Amino acid sequence: MLDALKSVLRKTSIHVCLVNTGGCNGCDIEVLALLSPRYDLEQYGIYVHQNPREADVILVTGAVTEQWRDKLQRIHRKAPEPKIVVALGNCPISGDVFNQEGGSVYAPVSDFIPVDAEVPGCPPRPSEILEAILAVAPGAIAERGRKK
Ligand code: SF4
Structure with a gap:
């Protein structure tokens, strides 16, 4: 019974795996703000966690440190298709202040x-x-539907 309910809810929800590859945590704090009553991210059926095996969207913060290069690729391989990746903040885009x-x-x-x-x-x-999440989420749901 619970498995059937989980399956139904899973089809219409978006799971976001937050991965910090070495930043100042400023971006992660803004993601946490989304969970507050002001934004109430879960009202859209979007759940944030750190489990790549359940992820529809991988949200990457941080500038990719030495320790994270291989680890990030391993996490990406673990995520089921479609693997939608959002680079969050200047760090994963350019390295920002850490790119010295x-x-x-x-x-x-x-x-x-x-x-x-x-x-x-x-x-x-x-x-x-x-x-950004809402922009990519419908694509993730549609792609998931095509694979069933
Ligand atoms: S972009 Fe980088 S430096 Fe700026 S708040 Fe995000 S993690 Fe921190």
């Missing part, structure tokens, strides 16, 4: 995994993050 001469960050994240959408900003506003 002689430094050890490897942005852009698109050098390691394919990126479907970018949300620039340091950090982006919660409303901009929400808009």
Whole structure:
């Protein structure tokens, strides 16, 4: 009974896996703000967690440190198709303040995994993050439906 209910709800919800590849946590805090009553992300059927095996969308923050290069690709492989990736904030797009001469960050994240959408900003506003997720979510649901 519970499995059947989970299956029905799963078809219409979007699961977002948040991955911080080495940033200041500013972007992650803005994602957490989306869970507050002001934005109430879950009213859209969008759930944020850190489980790539259940993810429809991988939300990447951070500038991709040495430790995260391989780990990020492993996480990306674990996610089921379609793997929609959103680069959140300036860090995964350009490295921003962490991209220094002689430094050890490897942005852009698109050098390691394919990126479907970018949300620039340091950090982006919660409303901009929400808009980006809502923009890619219908595509994820439609693609999932085609594979059934
Ligand atoms: S984009 Fe700005 S707020 Fe976001 S992780 Fe990088 S430095 Fe921090």
